[in-house]
Amino acid sequence: MTISHKIISNISVDCVIFGFDFEKLNVLLVERELVDEKSGRILIKDFTLTGYHIFEDEDLDKAAYRILKDLTGFENIYLEQFTVFGKTDRVSNEKDQIWLTYLNQGFSERILTVGYFSLIDSTKVTLSHNERKIHWFPIDEAHNLEWAFDHKQIFMKALEVLRNKVRTEPIAFELLPERFTLTQLQKLYEAIYGTPIDKRNFRKKIVQMPFIVALKVKQKGVPHKPAQLFLFSREVFEKTKKERLGFLF
Amino acid sequence: MTISHKIISNISVDCVIFGFDFEKLNVLLVERELVDEKSGRILIKDFTLTGYHIFEDEDLDKAAYRILKDLTGFENIYLEQFTVFGKTDRVSNEKDQIWLTYLNQGFSERILTVGYFSLIDSTKVTLSHNERKIHWFPIDEAHNLEWAFDHKQIFMKALEVLRNKVRTEPIAFELLPERFTLTQLQKLYEAIYGTPIDKRNFRKKIVQMPFIVALKVKQKGVPHKPAQLFLFSREVFEKTKKERLGFLF
DNA sequence: GCAAAAGTGTTACCGGTACACCCATGC
DNA sequence: GCATGGGTGTACCGGTAACACTTTTGC
Structure with a gap:
């Protein structure tokens, strides 16, 4: 064309x-x-x-x-x-x-x-x-x-x-690299809403979502405890869509 | 113009x-x-x-x-x-x-x-x-x-x-007369989502909203117990807006 | 008195919120 | 060894969901 x-x-x-x-x-x-x-x-x-x-x-x-x-x-x-x-x-x-x-x-x-x-x-x-x-x-x-x-x-x-x-909707991930840490994700939500979020509660909620998959890889070369990397799987998200009422946060 | x-x-x-x-x-x-x-x-x-x-x-x-x-x-x-x-x-x-x-x-x-x-x-x-x-x-x-x-x-x-x-957002009221009964409101939500709603829970949730005001008037001429009429007050809604995070239903 | 819709309370469960300390790494 | 951010568990509270019977009216 x-x-x-x-x-x-x-x-x-x-x-x-x-x-x-x-x-x-x-x-x-x-x-x-x-x-x-x-x-x-x-x-x-x-x-x-x-x-x-x-x-x-x-x-x-x-x-x-x-x-x-x-x-x-x-x-x-x-x-x-x-x-x-x-x-x-x-x-x-x-x-x-x-x-x-x-x-x-x-x-x-x-x-x-x-x-x-x-x-x-x-x-x-x-x-x-x-x-x-x-x-x-x-x-x-x-x-x-x-x-x-x-x-x-x-x-x-x-x-x-x-x-x-x-x-x-799970669109925030579009603003992050494919592999991201939970702290990065949290900071992103905080930046979007302009409000602090409790770290432990945030992690609990995120980790239990089936479409957030933990990788075996960790950060390297950081001057502190290296963080685990995660991935958003759109595939899993779509599969489990019907069961959820919304991507309520 | x-x-x-x-x-x-x-x-x-x-x-x-x-x-x-x-x-x-x-x-x-x-x-x-x-x-x-x-x-x-x-x-x-x-x-x-x-x-x-x-x-x-x-x-x-x-x-x-x-x-x-x-x-x-x-x-x-x-x-x-x-x-x-x-x-x-x-x-x-x-x-x-x-x-x-x-x-x-x-x-x-x-x-x-x-x-x-x-x-x-x-x-x-x-x-x-x-x-x-x-x-x-x-x-x-x-x-x-x-x-x-x-x-x-x-x-x-x-x-x-x-x-x-x-x-x-409180826009469903636009589909009803100014004065409406709770049953009418419930039927409306059921029609919009195509799913039944529990009557008692629905009423509890609705009645506690400050911008849903109960009138002293009741239905007349109906062949059953007449229902109380309610009103959606946009004024109250706007006033209490900051306190709420959303019009979550 | 009967049909038709209005109206009402309690319990069980789950998800949300609040909160403080130890851990692994680079320098 | 110290600075930096990573990572974890528990207790309380409030909202949601499930559920059945009595009341008021017109005819």
Whole structure:
């Protein structure tokens, strides 16, 4: 299948990309900067999500995967559509209009954007910067940033959906390496919810889940007692699905 | 604010409308029928959700409210966007192409549709049929119907989202009259999940919720012991929100 | 008085929560 | 040997689940 690469001008996809550095939950943002050519003054300096228009003969989901692949080089990334943003004025504030004019898209037609969030194991990814300035920001700091368009709103909705989803589905593992320690998993949940969790109770609950499988391997080269490594088995999870009412945590 | 009424041709909204008749959970569908003018043979006979394109200067949510108002006459209906359907082939099967050709839209550009679900108190609504054949169908039967476009898929996703949402948010009340009995509420939950619930345990749990307020009024004219009427107070719900972790049922 | 649905309490069990100390490794 | 995080068990409490009979009304 070939792709026409002719874009649909009034529909785009924006991805809220979450990563975990074993300490904090982060979101990946792209710096947007516009400098006045004559004066050298900075007209715009803020942050956007990564997004792009969809192509005419491209499924919506495919467009989101394409955007992620362009950025990270990976294909099998957890991705989920969460909301469409369709207010007529979502891009009409002054700063954004200046930007769109600069891109020769100013005051063009209204654009509707579909929000996706994705979870990636940030230990694996080296970002392909290709001339863009991209950075990870802890989600706590993200609230105070200067955002482009309605991207702050999109981000906040993504975070809300993520928090809800993590309560009932085993998706947190997407943010960790394939083999992880229980402490890493615990820190991840703490980072997502922003609240401490009791270590012993956490371990009891996790270990009894049949789809969390203990490996025989342990950590190596750490300056303390090496931790046991675990694996999330989606296969076992799917098999035991009916018996459970939910992935209640 | 005036509305241009110029439609955006590649974006539409489809509403999955749920209602409750005190026995079953139903979905509202519109019959689609195409008869060959010469032979009189029925070419197409199936069911669609209610939907329409959005207008150029109309917020997405507004478009969904407009569609519902046209159908029911009411403005304050519970409505929630749940998913966008954006596969390139979502309307390309033969039957649908015949239909679109008939409407002079055949083989036109790809249409992306935004799914909304809405919950209405069906005791209040008299449907404004304006020449369309519309009917309530129990959700169990809906699976066996002949559906138009990808509307079966949209319906099933809506049902899934509804079931999840009802577990954590107090939205079931939208399907009942303002004053309701506990038995009605219980039947509603049973209808949504398709499973029986223990009466005494159900009542204990419900009555202790501060936002379920008992009225002094009782049913009248029923041929059995009249039931007490209750009310869901959104005000109390919002006030006590922080104290709760969720509307866990 | 009978049919039909409303309303009510107790017990047993399980899962959640709270909490403090010893262990294995690298340097 | 010391610093660092890994790993473990028990007791209490609260919520959930199972279960059967009496009450009030219209006819």
